[in-house]
Amino acid sequence: MCLLEAANYPGTEQALLDDAGGLDSRAAAKITAYRNGPDGVSPSSDDVDFTDIGELDAIPYVGNTAFEKLGAYAAAHPAPAAETVEGVYFRGWQAQTVVWAVNHLDFNALDAVLDSRAANGVVAGRPYASVTAMGPVSYVGPSALGSLRDAATDGWPLIRAGETQSLGGTFDGVDFDEPTAKSALAIANDASVDELTAHGMTAPTADSVLALVGAPSGSTAELRSVDGFNAPFSNSRAARPIPAPRRRSSRSSRTSSAT
Numbered sequence: 001m002c003l004l005e006a007a008n009y010p011g012t013e014q015a016l017l018d019d020a021g022g023l024d025s026r027a028a029a030k031i032t033a034y035r036n037g038p039d040g041v042s043p044s045s046d047d048v049d050f051t052d053i054g055e056l057d058a059i060p061y062v063g064n065t066a067f068e069k070l071g072a073y074a075a076a077h078p079a080p081a082a083e084t085v086e087g088v089y090f091r092g093w094q095a096q097t098v099v100w101a102v103n104h105l106d107f108n109a110l111d112a113v114l115d116s117r118a119a120n121g122v123v124a125g126r127p128y129a130s131v132t133a134m135g136p137v138s139y140v141g142p143s144a145l146g147s148l149r150d151a152a153t154d155g156w157p158l159i160r161a162g163e164t165q166s167l168g169g170t171f172d173g174v175d176f177d178e179p180t181a182k183s184a185l186a187i188a189n190d191a192s193v194d195e196l197t198a199h200g201m202t203a204p205t206a207d208s209v210l211a212l213v214g215a216p217s218g219s220t221a222e223l224r225s226v227d228g229f230n231a232p233f234s235n236s237r238a239a240r241p242i243p244a245p246r247r248r249s250s251r252s253s254r255t256s257s258a259t
Contacts, residue, residue: 017073094149094152098134
């Protein structure tokens with residue numbers, strides 16, 4: 001039942017139940033406190049799942065109104081679905097964490113959890129929409145999948161941080177929404193000097209951007225520090241969209257073209 005899945009999902013935090021869910025704050029606090037177990041943290045080894053409606057109904061301040069609001073919240077914000085891959089069962093939050101980690105972490109981080117051949121395989125095949133999609137990857141069998149699942153608890157804080165960190169904002173007076181910020185970072189990480197200057201960026205600024213890209217830019221704020229970076233976006237971003245850059249064969253070839 002989606003209502004129980006929502007209550008058991010670690011991402012359904014007290015503030016969400018109180019604000020987005022509209023539950024009485026006391027009911028929201030009691031639901032999450034019960035689920036989180038003695039250590040007050042979820043996910044962790046002492047979490048207590050609600051297995052039936054009766055358990056949820058026994059929580060103080062949870063009555064008909066709370067059930068209605070929790071049901072509406074669960075319908076609008078369904079918890080991630082569980083998956084079973086190669087006989088390995090992943091709870092919804094575990095599957096969500098593994099997919100995020102495999103899509104975002106570098107080889108070294110994945111190699112610490114997996115056989116290096118499996119780590120190479122999943123990196124080469126990403127992005128993935130589900131754990132099931134990783135099943136056909138060479139060297140990703142029950143052992144590798146079990147290792148990924150077991151690492152999900154430690155990985156959960158990473159996914160939460162990644163989901164809540166926004167790339168958008170106002171930088172040097174230029175407003176970037178999330179999609180535009182992502183496009184700007186992709187352009188800075190992959191475009192050549194010629195491609196940048198062709199769309200209004202001065203050559204010195206383009207050189208500075210590519211120097212910064214020695215380690216790929218992780219935030220729009222990093223690019224803001226490059227003198228003149230905002231000019232092409234503030235002057236022509238809306239009128240003349242910058243096309244997707246052509247990916248170069250290596251970062252060294254980009255650097256040599258900038259010198």
